[in-house]
Amino acid sequence: MITFSNVSLIYPQSTKTILEDLSFQIEEGEMVLVMGETGSGKSSLLRLINGLVPHHTGGILAGDISVDGISTRSVKPGSLAHLVGIVGQNPINGFVTDIVEEELAFSMEALNFAPDVMRKRVEEVLDLLSLSALRNRSIATLSGGEQQRLAIGAALVMHPKVLVLDEPTSALDPIAAEEVLSVLHRLVHDLSVTVIIAEHRLERVIQFVDRIIYIEGNGDTSIGTADEILKRSELVPPIVKLARALNLSEIGTSVREVRRQTEDVRSVEYSRPLSSPKNSSLAIEISHVSHSYTGKIALNDVSATINHGEIVAIMGRNGAGKSTLLHSIVGLHSPQSGEVKVNGTDPTTLKGAERRKSIGYVPQEPSDLLFASSVSEECALADRSNDLIPGTTASLLNRLVPDISANAHPNDLSEGQRLALVLSIVLSGNPEVLVLDEPTRGLDYRAKNLFAIALKEYATQFNRPVLLATHDVELVAELTDRVLFLAEGEIVADGTTLEVLLSSPAFAPQVAKVMSPKPWLTVSDVVHAIEASS
Amino acid sequence: MKKQLHPLTLWICSILLAIGVVVLDNAFIALAIVGAVAVLVYIRRDGSPWQRSFALSIRIGLTILAIRTIVGILIGVPIPGTKLFTLPILDLPSWMPGIRIGGVVTLERLSSSLHEGVIIATMIALFGAATSLTSPHKLLRVTPSFIYEVGITLVIATSLFPQLATSARRIRTAQKLRGFEKIELRSIAIPLLEESLSRSLQLAATMDARGYGISRKRSRYRPQPWLMRDNLVLLFALAMTITMVTR
DSSP states (O other): OEEEEEEEEEOTTOSSEEEEEEEEEEOTTOEEEEEESTTSSHHHHHHHHTTHHHHTTOOEEEEEEEETTEETTTSOGGGGTTTEEEEOSSHHHHOOSSBHHHHHHHHHHHTTOOHHHHHHHHHHHHHHTTOGGGTTSBGGGSOHHHHHHHHHHHHHTTOOSEEEEESTTTTSOHHHHHHHHHHHHHHHHHHOOEEEEEOSOHHHHTTTOSEEEEEOTTSOEEEEEHHHHHHHOSOOOHHHHHHHHTTOSSOOSSHHHHHHHTHHHHHSOOOOOOOOOOOOOEEEEEEEEEEEETTEEEEEEEEEEEETTOEEEEEOSTTSSHHHHHHHHHTSSOOSEEEEEETTBOGGGOOHHHHHHHEEEEOSSGGGGOOSSSHHHHHHHHHHHTTOOTTHHHHHHHHHOTTOOTTSOGGGSOHHHHHHHHHHHHHHTOOSEEEEESTTTTOOHHHHHHHHHHHHHHHHHHTOOEEEEOOOHHHHHHHOSEEEEEETTEEEEEEEHHHHHHHOGGGOOHHHHHHTTSOOOSHHHHHHHHHHHO | OOOOOOHHHHHHHHHHHHHHHHHHOOHHHHHHHHHHHHHHHHHTOOOOGGGHHHHHHHHHHHHHHHHHHHHHHHBSOOOOSOEEEEEEEEOOOTTSTTOOEEEEEEHHHHHHHHHHHHHHHHHHHHHHHHHHHSOHHHHHHHSOGGGHHHHHHHHHHHHHHHHHHHHHHHHHHHHHHTTOOSOOHHHHHHHHHHHHHHHHHHHHHHHHHTTTTTSSSOOOSSOOOOOHHHHHHHHHHHHHHHHHHHO
């Protein structure tokens, strides 16, 4: 279906080739995962398939790419619209109309389809993706998962033979991600659509894919079955890490496979490690907070306390009230009823330097805080505004990511580097509380690991609380001590990470699913337990 | 579902009104039109993100009005009339003849500055109202395919307007939470510019990938018919403009 022969790609004004001498073939009805670190060229590879690269972005392409016998060199991306459907990273940025039905019809209208064909196909897709109930809704009011399904639907109405998706689940909660992936799975199996998908959270997609294209940092690219690639790759999901740690003979990609191989591990009784009770003192107190936006209740009588030195995750589905709760805690708005106290003060009264010292906040889009023209300037600015010795922020940043170039423009940094820069700017104010809103979107495993280490260090070294809203269960399992689970504006679970994650199958990390009913969340939990008993 | 006016009707109306306002050059009628439009926008609100562009355009208009008035008071030709107060005259070098900064401020000078500011602000408000009432996305659906390039430019340009408002608020919030109390133009403009640029590129890329502009002809999924009432509304607006122009 898709043939790459000796493809190399270089962007103008760049000295680094993105892809070098890449050759592979993808058959009809295959599901292929493209993986690699951030900035390795995954998106470029995907956009080569329908010719957006280089037709739309510029760049020099050597070699040839053909899709269903048509060379992308000779035609414009639009002429491949009936053959290749492409779904971008942020579907909301690619919607052209504002009503669900119209969005689905857009491509067909542009290509002058007959009205009766259009009606039929729109109905088909509405049914296939269970969007019928939403047909007249304004797109802006859809949830993240619904928007993602709509974007897939808008591509599917053209009956494409190839569907290309760039990180389709990165903004979704685990349940919505599951929905989207099962739709893709069905397309591959029932309609023989060829699906090519790029994703960082391998644990979500790995069980569905047939083959993997792995773009390594050094420019090498390998392609093979999941087992072949994962055996030696550096980026692996927790389930493969587990298999490596336990020296299993085969690497499984689904929970079922690994469960079969680890029966003997699970059958032994292990002594539970004694959890040392922390010397806790109150840091954040949330009492009976309610908040609503134009008639819609976002928070309903929420009460919780957060202690010093605790890392707490706020989880829940999209729209459960996580962001509203964070906003109340950082003092963006005073809640309509109830009150929030951060170290005894009302956060809405904080201003300027006092605010920087009390609450450090990392927003959902880290780049909102960046406006200088280079990394070093940004660091110097942070030093000045916090009256620090020049170089303090830069050295903090250097500890987080050692290989960052001081002259680089913040916009040219990778997602992980940018987050590290913002984190070090926020931490340079030495805040007593750290609050983060979905910090790990678009981060690869390596960047996520560095980030987790930095947060842990901050929490234990200074005995200060860290609060983060996130969908990333694997991060929560690795990092946090406690989880607040929100649903419909209410706290439905508040307990240790172990209790909360194990009690909900949808939010359980991979290792817990494999090792159930043993109380382990991460690979290191398993290894420690086995070491302790032998 | 309520039947809606054709998107083009609303845009043509606002353009006609803007022409009328400029030609008539009467600040009171201009203000009355802004008031009427504001009521219309309020009645037809549906919670879409485009809705905010009217409020934003009013704010931009007020800023321009303020700047125009201050500049009008400080610089400019003296207009004789009722004396309000006197500002000290700034001594300018001899190579800048004919310009005076400061001096006597008369009622006439103040009112003429205010007047011009109101006219400019009204035009911006009319444009904002049109964006508020019909999203540019809807407008794109009715542009004929042969002006493809113009259509794509138009959509991207006008989508920026409400998105800028949403993003600016988000960035401002993030920076306030960092403890930057002063609003610095640079600190908001740079992240904003970067974001809108990349968004526009993304939208253009998706439209390209989805076959926009490939076919010369374009079919309509559920055509938005040009109804009798569109004619009526347009006729009414045209009549109003003609009255304003020929008076």
